[in-house]
Amino acid sequence: MECQECHERPATLHVKQVINDQETKVSICETCAKKKGYITYPEEGYSLHDLLTGLFNFDNFNMTNMSENQLNQVKELQCSKCGMTFSKFKQVGKFGCAHCYESFASKLEPIFRRVHSGNTKHFGKIPKRAGSGLQLKKQLKNYREELQQLIETEAFEEAAKVRDKIRALEKGDKEPEAGDES
Amino acid sequence: MSLEHFIKDALSPWMYEQGPDNDIVMSSRIRLARNFATVTYPILAEHEKLDDIRSFFKKEYEHQTFQSYKDLEFVSIKDLTPVEKSVLVEKHLVSPHLVKRDEHAAVMISQNEQVSVMINEEDHIRIQLYFPGLQLKKALEEAFHFDDWIEEKVNYAYDETKGYLTSCPTNVGTGMRASVMMHLPALSMTKQINRMIPAISQLGLVVRGIYGEGSEALGNIFQISNQITLGKSEKDIVADLESVVNQLIDHERVARGFIMKRSGIELEDRIFRSYGVLQYSRIIESKEAAKCISDVRLGIDLGIIENTSGNILNELMVLTQPGFLQQYANRTLNASERDVLRASLIRERLKLEN
Numbered sequence: 433m434e435c436q437e438c439h440e441r442p443a444t445l446h447v448k449q450v451i452n453d454q455e456t457k458v459s460i461c462e463t464c465a466k467k468k469g470y471i472t473y474p475e476e477g478y479s480l481h482d483l484l485t486g487l488f489n490f491d492n493f494n495m496t497n498m499s500e501n502q503l504n505q506v507k508e509l510q511c512s513k514c515g516m517t518f519s520k521f522k523q524v525g526k527f528g529c530a531h532c533y534e535s536f537a538s539k540l541e542p543i544f545r546r547v548h549s550g551n552t553k554h555f556g557k558i559p560k561r562a563g564s565g566l567q568l569k570k571q572l573k574n575y576r577e578e579l580q581q582l583i584e585t586e587a588f589e590e591a592a593k594v595r596d597k598i599r600a601l602e603k604g605d606k607e608p609e610a611g612d613e614s
Numbered sequence: 615m616s617l618e619h620f621i622k623d624a625l626s627p628w629m630y631e632q633g634p635d636n637d638i639v640m641s642s643r644i645r646l647a648r649n650f651a652t653v654t655y656p657i658l659a660e661h662e663k664l665d666d667i668r669s670f671f672k673k674e675y676e677h678q679t680f681q682s683y684k685d686l687e688f689v690s691i692k693d694l695t696p697v698e699k700s701v702l703v704e705k706h707l708v709s710p711h712l713v714k715r716d717e718h719a720a721v722m723i724s725q726n727e728q729v730s731v732m733i734n735e736e737d738h739i740r741i742q743l744y745f746p747g748l749q750l751k752k753a754l755e756e757a758f759h760f761d762d763w764i765e766e767k768v769n770y771a772y773d774e775t776k777g778y779l780t781s782c783p784t785n786v787g788t789g790m791r792a793s794v795m796m797h798l799p800a801l802s803m804t805k806q807i808n809r810m811i812p813a814i815s816q817l818g819l820v821v822r823g824i825y826g827e828g829s830e831a832l833g834n835i836f837q838i839s840n841q842i843t844l845g846k847s848e849k850d851i852v853a854d855l856e857s858v859v860n861q862l863i864d865h866e867r868v869a870r871g872f873i874m875k876r877s878g879i880e881l882e883d884r885i886f887r888s889y890g891v892l893q894y895s896r897i898i899e900s901k902e903a904a905k906c907i908s909d910v911r912l913g914i915d916l917g918i919i920e921n922t923s924g925n926i927l928n929e930l931m932v933l934t935q936p937g938f939l940q941q942y943a944n945r946t947l948n949a950s951e952r953d954v955l956r957a958s959l960i961r962e963r964l965k966l967e968n
């Protein structure tokens with residue numbers, strides 16, 4: 433498809449516009465999109481913007497297949513911390529606060545998958561502060577599973593050792609409660 | 615104002631240092647997006663909250679030094695003139711978006727201009743580090759250290775499975791954008807770059823021109839960066855980017871050798887014509903200037919032009935931007951006035967070299 437503005441370059445951006453309640457779709461090239469002011473942040477690159485616009489339109493399309501009830505649920509999805517609604521989020525493409533990730537969790541997986549080539553899980557840096565807690569949590573989980581297995585196989589001596597390890601780990605985090613002898 | 619040298623000098627101090635593959639890779643950059651866990655993001659936050667964040671950074675970090683990043687200068691965007699704002703954007707010390715966010719936005723810049731921390735941009739915090747040449751791994755290492763230092767006082771928005779929680783879903787996870795600025799004149803001349811860009815895009819990387827509109831890359835300067843921030847560690851992202859950059863470097867070198875061999879005299883002619891235009895023209899538009907600057911830089915790299923510093927590309931590209939010209943003239947200039955001043959500044963600058 434060629435650009436509707438210059439009729440020279442291929443159209444790479446498809447912009448939805450609402451003027452006087454009339455929705456029109458414009459297909460234009462990047463150069464004309466910039467000239468006409470459709471693109472506002474030159475720093476971030478168009479492809480991401482394009483990707484987001486495309487993906488949100490995709491989501492809109494899906495909404496037409498939903499029942500009235502489901503549709504209302506989608507409409508009312510709102511972050512309790514910052515007030516961002518899911519429809520506003522789709523419009524601006526930005527979260528209002530960290531809690532939005534939880535508030536919209538049920539709707540986000542396909543979005544992340546589209547934007548990040550199918551990925552939905554973080555595999556990088558862990559903040560130092562959260563990091564020590566996370567590692568502790570992981571280790572405790574492992575010990576508890578081990579303990580469960582040992583108890584099931586009636587290896588009580590081994591189980592007692594693992595239980596002590598769990599206690600020692602927990603002690604590092606918080607004081608054990610008085611009279612806790614179980 | 616103490617930010618005077620950030621505004622006056624076109625070259626940042628770190629650009630004077632040599633980096634690996636400096637003849638093709640102008641700079642490596644790591645940018646990390648971070649947010650306060652419990653504060654609403656800048657697009658929705660109340661004015662007082664954003665002011666609190668700005669005051670927090672001023673109080674805690676102004677004039678602080680972290681390792682070689684000395685004496686952080688704290689600058690509130692609202693205190694800058696329009697020309698000063700453009701200059702900081704042209705030097706890539708702040709994003710165009712930050713200066714549009716006027717009221718509560720701020721930036722902290724280290725004296726060597728290697729680190730800049732944007733405050734209340736799209737995210738509360740955006741840490742940027744620059745290194746000369748191809749040094750992505752080093753840049754990442756340093757960025758992590760700087761990030762840890764900021765984290766000592768800031769409780770970051772972070773989730774076990776989603777990583778760093780950013781305002782835009784395209785940044786969630788690592789919050790990292792790694793990028794390199796490359797000068798690829800031979801790949802552009804032979805049009806090979808047009809075939810490479812789609813292939814690179816397939817690898818989850820983005821190629822675009824830094825200067826100029828749309829897909830054209832003024833001065834044959836391209837930026838290559840990662841698109842994906844979720845599902846891959848920072849180290850892997852950087853390693854993948856670096857391997858593509860290394861391939862581009864190889865291709866560019868081969869193409870340069872090819873042109874030299876096949877049409878050495880034509881290339882020499884083109885380079886010296888451009889050199890002549892820069893040395894003698896009285897009026898020059900930014901597009902023509904960028905083309906000639908790129909040719910001259912190529913001439914320097916190939917040993918065709920001698921006794922001229924390779925930094926000329928970095929310096930003249932910034933020096934001839936509208937904001938910088940107006941800063942130099944100390945008044946607003948219309949387009950034709952800019953073309954005259956641009957020509958004169960380039961002539962002066964080249965005279966210094968000989």
Ligand SMILES: [Zn+2]
Binds near residue numbers: 436438464
């Ligand atoms: Zn067009």
Ligand SMILES: [Zn+2]
Binds near residue numbers: 512514527528531
């Ligand atoms: Zn929210």
